[in-house]
Amino acid sequence: MKKLLLNLLAIVFACTSLRGASNTADTTLPCVSAYEPNNTDETAALIPTNTDIQGAIYPSGDNDTYQINAPANSAIHITLHNPAANTYLGIYNDATGEYDWSLDPAVDVVLNFNTVGGRCYIYVGAYGEPSETCYTLNVGLAIPPLCLDTFEYNDILDSAKTIAIGQTVAGRISDYVDRDYFKFTIDTPSTISAYMTNVVSEHLQFDIKNANGIPLRSGVYDATNKTKHLFQYGAPAGTYYIETSSQGLAISPECYQLTVNTQPSQECADWYEPNNNDIEAPEIPINTDxxxxxxxxxxxxxxxxxxxxxxxxxxxxxxxxxxxxxxxxxxxxxxxxxxxxxxxxxxxxxxxxxxxxxxxxxxxxxxxxxxxxxxxxxxxxxxxxxxxxxxxxxNEAITPVKLYPVPTTGKVFMEINTKGENEKYITISDLNGRVLSRQKYGVVNGLNKLEINLPSTLTNGVYIISDGKQSKKILVRR
Missing domain, CATH: 2.60.120.380 (Jelly Rolls)
Known part of the structure; x- marks a missing residue:
């Protein structure tokens, strides 16, 4: 942003002041700029790249603004020939907020800038005590070679290319209608982790779909590392698809790398129900997924x-x-x-x-x-x-303890499933973990319904009851 660049320069050079629009009248400059008036973002002139253009800073504190459209992953080399003293050169990417500037008091001012692509503004202006000057500006643009789209044609689900787990594949989304489909198969329930790297634009998206092509999750963008990732926890065995696209938005051709990994895990299910309130909450262990x-x-x-x-x-x-x-x-x-x-x-x-x-x-x-x-x-x-x-x-907690009535006046019933045990110790603790009561009950394989009489010394309040594997809260109201 031009204002941002000027403000930054004002901090470095306290004498900097922003001036009004240019006035070409009464100038003695031998050159004429074909791009005036161009001293704001709104009037910024679109200029050709890799071409010398003539510009001028006029006596009234003029500044010039130009714009270019940079393809993805462009390297920009800007040279300002024959600048006057106290001339600055800046560049700003309107889409990403990337910017840089140069204040080199030399015959030529040079600025190198790498951008993810998009509309970029170039600024030429003066600070301190400006003087009128003619200059030549050249915005050199180096476009990286386009990557190979190895797996084309894979634009529809039926043409999806099979990839191996752990394999990194390269692809390219060429325009807003292009899509790439990949498929893979897992033999056991697993957690699927997929990563897309070299994601220049946030609009470059990837989704995981089930065997019927129904979307399950979308990738999450990490702007710092230019990556996207997604995790599908407890995916059942079967075939899955990865779709990459620009979400129907116009983008420059973009290359990416895609990797899919899996880790065996329990299949996705609501294992701990009923647990939709604090009274039914089962105890879970720490440091465990x-x-x-x-x-x-x-x-x-x-x-x-x-x-x-x-x-x-x-x-x-x-x-x-x-x-x-x-x-x-x-x-x-x-x-x-x-x-x-x-x-x-x-x-x-x-x-x-x-x-x-x-x-x-x-x-x-x-x-x-x-x-x-x-x-x-x-x-x-x-x-x-x-x-x-x-x-x-x-596995020790997938059959939750059932406890009722809640609240209780002094007696609760606990339903638990046991296997290979003939006795259970039921403990009652306060919320600080201090054991207040411990009682032994005989149990058999399968479902057991235990009648538990609470100590008469318990006052109204919340306590923890445990069978040694699971814990739940009880509310006493006498």
Whole structure:
């Protein structure tokens, strides 16, 4: 932006002042600029590249603005011949905000600029005590050779090219109607991770689709690294497609590299239901990946060991408007994260929170629900082990404990499934993890319904009841 460049120059040169439009009257310059008036972005003259053009800075503090259209990944070499003293040269990409400038007090002012492409403005002006001058400007443009589109023709689903897992393939989207389709097959339930590199324009998109061509997820753009990525957690065995396109938007031809990797995992399902409120929240272990389907708000209970200084609650595989909310067991706010545009995860950090239980809610909000979207939740507590008696993996918690009535006046019924056990110890703890009661019950393989009498010493409030593998909250109201 011209104003930005001038403001930056004003900081460096305190005597700089912005002046009005040019006035060619009464000039003694031997040259005439064919591009005047061109002292604003709106009047910027479109000039040819790799060609000398004549310009002039007139006595009244004139400045000149030009524009070019740079193809993707262009290298621009600008030379300003015969500038007067106190002349600056700047360039600004209108689409990306990239800019640079030069103040070299030399016979020639040179500026090299690499851009991702798009409309670029070139500025010639004066600072300090300007003087009128004629100059010659040359905007050299080097366009990289166009990459090969090795897999053409693969513009429709039926012509998709088969790629191997872990293979990096190169492709090119030539215009707004071009598309590339690739397909691959997984034999077991897996988490699919796909990466697209050398993504010059955010409009260059890629999506994963199921065997019927139904979209599952879209890539998320990383502007810093010029990449896009997507994760499909717990994808069932079968054939999948990757589609790349410009989303129907006009772009310059763009090259990219695509890599698809897989990692065996549990199949996507809503394993922990019912868990759509804080009372039904199952306890999950720390430092363990939890994969589940986001069909409605999901609540989980977790314990941060005593002495732990730092804990991160992170849910990956989300979409804009999803939220990750962490509270204490009394539902007092600890922190939350709202997933924004071009994000696919939510993260909440807890400091100095060891020795306490917490609740995490993963909520789709207006992000919608999808029977095909699973997310990964992980409670990261560096260097800590899981609470003794807590579930150590997903298989121990896929059949949730049922507990009723809630609230209770003194007696609850617990339904649990057991295998290979003949007794269970049921503990009741306060929210600080202090055990208040421990009772032994006989159990058999399959479903067991336990009648649990709560200690008469319990006052009204919230407590944790556990069968040694799963924990839930109970609310006592006498």
């Amino acid at each position: 939890i994969i589940s389907k986001l069909q409605d708000p999901d609540f989980y209970l977790f314990y941060v060991p005593s002495g732990a200084y730092y804990c991160e609650v992170r849910a990956d595989g989300l979409w804009p408007d999803c939220r990750v909310i962490v509270t204490d067991p009394f539902l007092a706010d600890v922190g939350f994260d709202h997933v924004e545009y071009n994000e696919d995860y939510g993260s909440v950090e807890i400091f100095n929170g060891g020795g306490n239980y917490y609740l995490v809610e993963v909520n789709p909000y207006t992000g919608g629900t999808s029977s095909d979207k699973c997310y990964k939740l992980r409670i990261n507590v560096p260097g800590a082990a899981a609470r003794k008696g807590a579930p150590t993996n997903r």
